[in-house]
Amino acid sequence: MPTEILPAIDPERPLLILRGVSHGYREGDRRRPVLQGVDGDIGEGRFVALLGQSGSGKSTLLNLIAGLDTADSGSIMVRGLELNRLREPERTLFRRRHIGFVYQFFNLLPTLSVLENVALPAELNGLSADASRRRAAMLLEEVGLADRLDSFPDSLSGGEQQRVALARALVHDPALILADEPTGNLDSATGRHVLALLDQSVRMRGKTLLVATHSREVAERADAVWELRDGRLMS
Numbered sequence: 001m002p003t004e005i006l007p008a009i010d011p012e013r014p015l016l017i018l019r020g021v022s023h024g025y026r027e028g029d030r031r032r033p034v035l036q037g038v039d040g041d042i043g044e045g046r047f048v049a050l051l052g053q054s055g056s057g058k059s060t061l062l063n064l065i066a067g068l069d070t071a072d073s074g075s076i077m078v079r080g081l082e083l084n085r086l087r088e089p090e091r092t093l094f095r096r097r098h099i100g101f102v103y104q105f106f107n108l109l110p111t112l113s114v115l116e117n118v119a120l121p122a123e124l125n126g127l128s129a130d131a132s133r134r135r136a137a138m139l140l141e142e143v144g145l146a147d148r149l150d151s152f153p154d155s156l157s158g159g160e161q162q163r164v165a166l167a168r169a170l171v172h173d174p175a176l177i178l179a180d181e182p183t184g185n186l187d188s189a190t191g192r193h194v195l196a197l198l199d200q201s202v203r204m205r206g207k208t209l210l211v212a213t214h215s216r217e218v219a220e221r222a223d224a225v226w227e228l229r230d231g232r233l234m235s
């Protein structure tokens with residue numbers, strides 16, 4: 001698929017602007033609303049924690065920002081690029097190029113080695129196999145896994161798998177990192193380590209981070225806290 005079809009993002013424009021974002025899911029013959037007019041802005045290099053009760057719509061919002069789904073109405077702009085105007089193949093390219101995603105259950109590919117898992121997003125963005133592997137190895141060293149490059153994900157602990165997932169989210173130098181309960185499946189000490197690495201990606205690499213979480217500890221580290229209540233953001 002040619003990468004040229006993705007409209008350019010403008011580095012001068014605000015990183016993320018949400019205006020009146022609404023979304024619901026079909027339930028029988030009606031649509032049950034989940035998000036009902038979400039407004040919010042995130043500037044470059046900020047760490048925002050997204051809180052809200054179970055079922056309040058945190059994952060729904062992250063999926064919309066990642067371009068995995070299209071909002072029913074409203075506007076989601078990433079550096080001037082209006083996601084709701086993109087067609088499916090463009091949204092795939094947008095996500096591949098500009099988003100790093102960290103999931104609660106890691107989502108590593110079991111048949112690829114640790115190094116291959118991390119190198120893949122860089123290769124998908126057109127970097128050569130050699131350069132992708134070099135960059136992947138460097139990031140894996142930074143998260144303390146230099147000696148596990150040839151291991152397979154199922155031989156790693158949860159915390160190690162999440163560190164691989166974090167390296168994978170950074171390898172293609174995305175504009176925005178989205179993390180959905182990244183510490184939710186880890187014990188508290190391991191969760192703290194992963195949180196410190198996420199925080200480092202903001203403080204040292206200037207990355208922008210939006211983390212859906214139930215953890216007060218994550219919220220305390222963040223620059224700002226968004227809380228989803230009744231389909232809207234309270235800040």
Ligand SMILES: Nc1ncnc2c1ncn2[C@@H]1O[C@H](COP(=O)(O)OP(=O)(O)OP(=O)(O)O)[C@@H](O)[C@H]1O
Pocket residue numbers: 025026034052053054055056057058059060061212
């Ligand atoms: N694909 C889907 N089809 C139908 N309903 C869905 C779908 N995805 C989510 N929902 C519903 O939308 C609501 C919001 O779900 P979502 O996963 O976004 O909440 P959440 O805040 O991330 O919850 P949690 O903290 O439990 O992960 C829930 O009621 C959920 O059942």
